[in-house]
Amino acid sequence: MRTDAPTNWTISEFREENVTNFALTFLGYEIDSLNIENWFVSPVLDFSNTEEASMTFDVSYASKIGRNDQLRILASTNCGKDYSLEVYNKKGSVLAVTQSETAWSPQTADDWRNDFVDLSDLAGHADVRVAFLLTNQNGNNLYLDNIELFVSADENQIVIEESxxxxxxxxxxxxxxxxxxxxxxxxxxxxxxxxxxxxxxxxxxxxxxxxxxxxxxxxxxxxxxxxxxxxxxxxxxxxxxxxx
Known part of the structure; x- marks a missing residue:
């Protein structure tokens, strides 16, 4: 994570269909401060030997009326010295899977959406970092899970259970x-x-x-x-x- 910006990302436990799960979480429902940028940054990624790259992740978020929390994904090709490339930007109802005026927590598989991000502009670079940047508007809690990287830009990635x-x-x-x-x-x-x-x-x-x-x-x-x-x-x- 960046240390020069406020962050409220954490790993939290939640119950989904009577099963205990864990996910990367921004607990924004209780945060009153507005426009605070909260960073979660990946380790260094090496895309130097590929011509394509992409990422998928599961997101669960419920919007509140009049509040537009914003999730952006920024990318760096110089090991995090700067993040000049924006590859994802959603906020409010576009980011949300549903609407809720109470503190949000996913309860079923339908409370999640899988999002795809094309990272092919980063192909050929050896010192890539990807940052999830959440700007708080006192909206609601946001959960991220199953963040996966691919050396392909195919949106229909194969999901496997075997190794x-x-x-x-x-x-x-x-x-x-x-x-x-x-x-x-x-x-x-x-x-x-x-x-x-x-x-x-x-x-x-x-x-x-x-x-x-x-x-x-x-x-x-x-x-x-x-x-x-x-x-x-x-x-x-x-x-x-x-x-x-």
């Missing part, structure tokens, strides 16, 4: 590999032939829930291969079929 999935399969021009880990780790991702030859490999640091694209398979012979993902806590493999 890794490769697609398309069969593949011809490229293979996208989506991860779903509980903790970050450096992953060595490689394609190996059935006789043990390494066809392609690349290392990806800080892998959590990203999607990576392997594009150098166009000259690969048709056939069955093994996709391996190796890390300190991970040793995964999937069979993939390459058909040109």
């Amino acid at each position: 890794m999935r490769a697609y398309p399969n069969p593949a011809s021009d490229f293979i996208e590999v989506k991860f779903n880990f509980n903790i970050k780790e450096e992953i060595l991702l490689r394609i190996v032939s059935l006789d043990g030859n390494v066809i392609a490999e690349e290392t990806f640091p800080n892998t959590l829930n990203q999607t990576y694209r392997i594009e150098n398979i166009k000259s690969t012979n048709n056939g069955m291969y093994v996709l391996q993902a190796i890390g300190d806590f991970t040793n995964l493999s999937n069979k993939i079929l390459i058909q040109q």
